[in-house]
Amino acid sequence: MTHGETSGGFEKSAGWLDWYDGPRTPTFRVPEGAVDAHCHVFGPGDRFPYAPERKYTPCDASADQLLALRDRLGFDRSIIVQATCHGADNSALVDALQRSGGRARGVATVRRDVTGEQLAELHEAGVRGVRFNFVKRLVDRVPTDSLHEIVAKVAPLGWHVVIYFEAEDLPDLYDFFSAIPTDVVVDHMGRPDVTKDPNGPEFALFLRFLRENPNVWTKVSCPERLSVTGPRALDGQQHAYTDVVPFARRVIEEFPDRVLWGTDWPHPNLTDHMPDDGLLVDYIPRIAATPALQRKLLVDNPRRLYWPEGA
Ligand SMILES: O=C(O)/C=C(\CC(=O)C(=O)O)C(=O)O
Numbered sequence: 001m002t003h004g005e006t007s008g009g010f011e012k013s014a015g016w017l018d019w020y021d022g023p024r025t026p027t028f029r030v031p032e033g034a035v036d037a038h039c040h041v042f043g044p045g046d047r048f049p050y051a052p053e054r055k056y057t058p059c060d061a062s063a064d065q066l067l068a069l070r071d072r073l074g075f076d077r078s079i080i081v082q083a084t085c086h087g088a089d090n091s092a093l094v095d096a097l098q099r100s101g102g103r104a105r106g107v108a109t110v111r112r113d114v115t116g117e118q119l120a121e122l123h124e125a126g127v128r129g130v131r132f133n134f135v136k137r138l139v140d141r142v143p144t145d146s147l148h149e150i151v152a153k154v155a156p157l158g159w160h161v162v163i164y165f166e167a168e169d170l171p172d173l174y175d176f177f178s179a180i181p182t183d184v185v186v187d188h189m190g191r192p193d194v195t196k197d198p199n200g201p202e203f204a205l206f207l208r209f210l211r212e213n214p215n216v217w218t219k220v221s222c223p224e225r226l227s228v229t230g231p232r233a234l235d236g237q238q239h240a241y242t243d244v245v246p247f248a249r250r251v252i253e254e255f256p257d258r259v260l261w262g263t264d265w266p267h268p269n270l271t272d273h274m275p276d277d278g279l280l281v282d283y284i285p286r287i288a289a290t291p292a293l294q295r296k297l298l299v300d301n302p303r304r305l306y307w308p309e310g311a
Contacts, residue, residue, distance in 0.1 A: 003065075008045030010057050017274045018059040019266035023072065026281035027238070030074045031295050035302035037079040038187070038221050038262025041066055041096045042086075048095070051087030055138055058085055061266035063096035069265055073281050078104040079260075079306060081162065082131055083268060084138045088114075090122060097126040105306040107131050107162050112146040114153060123157055128306055129185065130154050134165040134173060137269075144176055155182050160305065166191045167202055174209060183215050183305065185260065188222040189247060195228055198246040210255055217258040217305065220248040220297070223283055224267065224275045233279035240275070240283055248287035256296050260305070261288075 004018040043050065044060040070078050078100065082093050090108045097106050107129040108122050132147055133139045151161060160183035165173055167190050177184060190206045197203070210216050223241035224233060233240035252259050261284060263277050288294045 004059055006045055006057065006060050007043065008047075008049055010043075010045040010050055012059055013056045015271065016057075016059060017267075017270050019061055020274050020276050023069070023276045024236075024278035026073060026278045028282045028285050030281065030284070031291070031299050033076045033303070034074065034298040035077040035079060035260075035306070036070060036073070036075045036262050036265075037260035037302045037306075038081055038219050039066060039069075039078055039265045040081055040083045040268065041092050042083065042266060042268070043092060048086065048089075048092035050085050051089060053087055053140075054085040056085055056269060058083075058268050059266065063092075063099045066096065066265065067100060069263070069277060073263070073277060076103065077302070077306075079107065079262065079302065080104050081107045082109040084109075084133055085268070090127070093127070094122070094125045100126075102126070109133075110150060110154075112149045114150070116153070119153060119157060123159075127159070129160040129162050131162040131164065134163065134169060135191075136166075138164075147176075151180055151182060158308075160185055162187060164188070167193055167206065170205055170209065174205070177209070177216075178213055180215075183217065184213070185305070186216065186218040188225065188264075189218055189220055189251060191222075191226065192247055194226050194243045194247060198250055203247060203250075207250070207254065210251070210258065214258075217260060217301070218251060218255070219260045219262055220251055220287060221260075221262045222264050223248070224270065224273070224280065225264070232273045233275035233283065234273065237279055238282055239286075240279055245286050249289070252288050252293055252297060256293055257301060259297050260302050261297050 003021040042058040042061040088109045106127040108127045162185045164187040223244035227241040229243045288297045
């Protein structure tokens with residue numbers, strides 16, 4: 001399959017930026033056994049059609065292309081997260097998990113009427129969590145009683161809940177999130193506004209959320225999505241996304257055992273640039289400054305959450 005294509009008769013959303021083809025080999029060597037803890041597969045549309053209720057149509061990004069990127073960047077394993085363009089049809093995700101030969105685990109989207117049998121099949125394929133998305137441009141709001149029902153169904157399997165929301169919505173969602181009994185993983189530090197002070201009240205609420213809830217973890221990923229002043233991870237830039245660094249450093253230093261990092265490949269819905277994933281990996285030592293922190297972020301933490309049985 002070629003880069004930049006969307007198959008199956010689908011047409012990419014207007015202005016769609018395709019993932020970066022041919023990323024450079026990172027200068028930073030990730031530690032052995034490192035896990036890319038946030039990435040997606042899209043289609044291909046001719047095998048895994050995009051969901052009718054989707055809010056965007058992406059460029060195809062197949063499992064084989066994802067696994068090739070994993071190898072190029074030096075990662076050993078991947079956590080593949082169901083994206084909203086596939087709705088609650090997890091077949092592309094399951095196919096990718098199967099192709100990984102046990103070197104990927106998944107986070108699915110399910111509806112309240114999901115059956116025990118369907119959950120058991122997802123578990124067998126390697127799914128270990130469900131994602132609740134509260135970003136308004138991506139999904140229609142799902143009532144919280146339905147989310148409670150889903151939590152009650154997946155908790156006995158030992159699964160966790162991944163939550164994706166924007167910082168301005170945390171005050172309203174705080175109590176609901178705090179009541180989730182399973183482990184909870186926040187996507188992209190709850191999307192802080194990085195033009196604000198990392199020591200100011202908005203980010204303080206997010207830090208308080210982590211402090212008060214020892215079952216809450218966070219991904220410190222997606223500087224390319226959060227950054228306002230860049231510079232962008234392109235053309236050999238070794239100091240990309242400087243404005244996001246203090247936020248991620250703060251979280252990693254206070255909660256070193258509850259942080260995860262992922263590429264977010266193939267970077268859906270970016271509007272102003274598409275990063276070179278090799279340079280994105282070079283951002284990691286700027287937020288996790290020591291080998292000990294890098295090891296926790298990239299190896300120990302994701303393995304504890306996704307491969308608790310070891311191996
Ligand atoms: O890739 C991400 O994490 C972020 C996304 C897409 C997404 O989450 C989805 O479609 O489910 C975004 O902000 O558009």
